[in-house]
Amino acid sequence: MADVHPLQVVNLSKQFPRKKRLGSVQAVANISFNVRQGEIVGFIGHNGAGKTTTIKCILGLLKLTNGRISLWDDVPAHPNVRKRIGYIPENPDYDDSFHPMEYLRMFASMRGLADVNSEWMKLLKRVGLTGWETTRIRQFSKGMRQRMSLALALQSNPDLLIMDEPTGGLDPIARKEFREIILEENKRGASVFLSSHILSDVETICDRAVILSGGKLMAEGSMTDLLGEEHLYRITVISRKTGEEVEETIPEADLQSRIDSIRKDNLPIVKVEMALKSLEDVFMAATGGEKQ
Amino acid sequence: MKRVCIPISTLILIPVTLTLLLFTGCQTDYDITDVAPADFLDSEEHAPHDCDIDHDHSDGECEEESPEELPLDDHVEDSHAGHDHAPGTRNHGTQWFFNQPWAAPFIWKKLFRDGGIFLALAVAVFFISGRRRKK
């Protein structure tokens, strides 16, 4: 029997209708991927690539034009599925006349959880909102609203965390704290689907990545596959013509022969170092460096 | 095989159209003229007259039309007499059926029937739209 994945997206397409005679906009075109149990999957792409549209389709906020989405083999927005999901929207906002404690209590009641004050205090402490429990949300900064959003998402100990740009606009310390919480949740057993612009975050914590561009799937695979197992080396030499330093990246297998050939040409070698391929290189290569 | 999708508007239009047919199939509506006893309509004092909406309720030219009037509180008894209006027009809101004993059960039946129809429609629309969303 095939594994039941927390999230499975098969041939998903989403078109948005426009005014008559203008046709429709293809936001996402025929993409397929999945999130396996206990995995952290990064979902990366430039602005307008279709990341948020895909997430909204997964959550049942948008109707699919084509394809199929299943969460633990069930349809999106099914009550049984919804109970197991924690969601952090992009730029979260809440009714600003309430305070975090009120929100946590009401969400707990709506989710059918026991209202345990001490638990919510602990949760707010965990996301860094200690001392702000009874402050109206209207006084919160963007970062604090994001922390509150994280608290609401973690409240039910979800089996799948769906995060849409959770660290966008956060300072480096807050980003680190967010990353640590994501890793803790993953350790607890939760699968994570993380959409982000910040490639270094994805590279640091994700097991796999899905790269989207112009609504199309450009690459998908484990970090090891994407970044490549082959070691590359960077050789810096001084050019005879210009007198400036010139860098050259070559595979490990060709390293010795290349050094021999440089020596033969009597070119001074400044340094030889290991060249690490970054997710940014993979992303730029996959998307052709294009900004649509 | 390609699945045939019926637009939601069509699915809602079906029960609405059925209701329209049901309504028009009924011989009577909310107008008093459709069900008023002949003697009521024929009687001279119930014919349309010039008495206006008369929201100030002053006792004016309609006073002399005062027919067999009704049980009233002390403070309004005198001033109310003679406030029957043209059948079929409800210048005073629901007043017309409160002062016509035969009209009250008529309107109750109508309200009850319509309430039932709208409730059935509400349930139908709720389930139809829910089924479509699940798909």
Place this chain on the structure above:
Amino acid sequence: MKAVFTFSLMTLRMLFRRRTLWGILLVILLALAGIASVPSFDVSNQGRFILDFGLFGIEVGALLLALGLAATLFPRDRETRTLMPLIAVPLARWQYLLGRFMGAALVQAAALLVTCLGLMLILLFHRLPIPGDLLPATLLIIIEGWFLLSTVFFFSFFTSPPLNWPLTTMLFIVSQMSVAEFVGIMPSAPGLMRTIRMILPHADVFHIKDPIAHGFEIEPVYFLIAIFYGLCYSAFMLSLALAVFRGRDLK
């Protein structure tokens, strides 16, 4: 249903914290005080005048409250993206709609009861008797208010608040017209007009201001049937609103 009750409580708290409610309530109470200050020829006429126009004022108040409380609820939730975390995780769409409706309906009912109390105080101030049916009459206006609220919700899912106001007000006016009056708008197509009018709500069944002002005895069964009709029509409007909402993409 627990989720719906919690969400309606959340809506109730939110609406009580908004200035709109208090502003509209103040306007209605001031209008009632204004009606009471109009001089009349004699005491009996003044009592009737205050009751008649007072109940009319409360009824218009029900319309204003429905529009003021509900017209911006969904558009605001969408604009501020408060809707997303709610609909995505703890609530289904019908629970969202019912929760918002119930919260707004409770606030509206409380506000209308306050205006009824205001009318009673005005009658007492003028040393006029308070009719026993004044409270049931206000109850009928509350039911009419809920019908208007469900109409406002229906329009709010596909129009903007500036368009919602005239559309709901137009339906409010039409729902007061008799079949004969409605046919009079387009006498060339009486059959069509009669049919349309029969589908449209008969909100005049909620107006018993005249019978009350005139001291008629109103049988309790009338209240029950009118309430039944009002609740069923509101349920119908809410189901239409839900059908529109369910068909919408939440971008």
